[in-house]
Amino acid sequence: MTLQRFDPFRELFSLQHRMGRLFDEAGINPRFVEKEEAATATWSPAVDIYETQQEIVVKAELPDLKQEDIEVSVDNDRLSIRGERKFESEVKRENYHRIERSFGSFSRAFTLPPTVDQEKIQADYKNGVLTVKLPKREVAQAKQINVQVN
DSSP, X not given: OOXXXXXXXXHHHHHHHHHHHHHHHHTXXXXXXOHHHHHTSOOOOOEEEEEOSSEEEEEEEOTTOOGGGEEEEEETTEXXXXXXXXXXXXXXXXXXXXXXXXXXXXXXXXXXXXXXXXXGOEEEEETTEEEEEEEBXXXXXXXXXXXOOO
16 A cells, blocks of 8 residues: 555645636636626526425526526436626616626526426516426425334
8 A cells, every 4th residue: 555645725726627628718817808708707696405394496697687588498318597687778887886786698408207297387587587397297395104013
């Protein structure tokens, strides 16, 4: 057995190298992206997913989007959320001092478990948060069974 000296930063450097290669392969190199270009780069909304006894709930943060700019679909056991946040055209870009929010199209997709009743899925958009409720099938819900003792 060979002993190897422990280096706590080796994994970090390795991760940094792999992430750099990933960005380079995708054509995105954050070290060379202009600040103005960063605001129009591809963005992905934050999503929370949690489960209750009756349903699975997906919540996505979509601030400043109109309901008609959001598309929710289910196809082949995949929930897809797509949309586009448009740049505010009433203010000229030259008048901005700083642009940090991202604009453009986005797409998120999630594989649905077989326990979801796809016919009863509901979506609601309120206060910049999209809530998709995925009810479970009756057979998928847990039932308490009493055990008889003789």
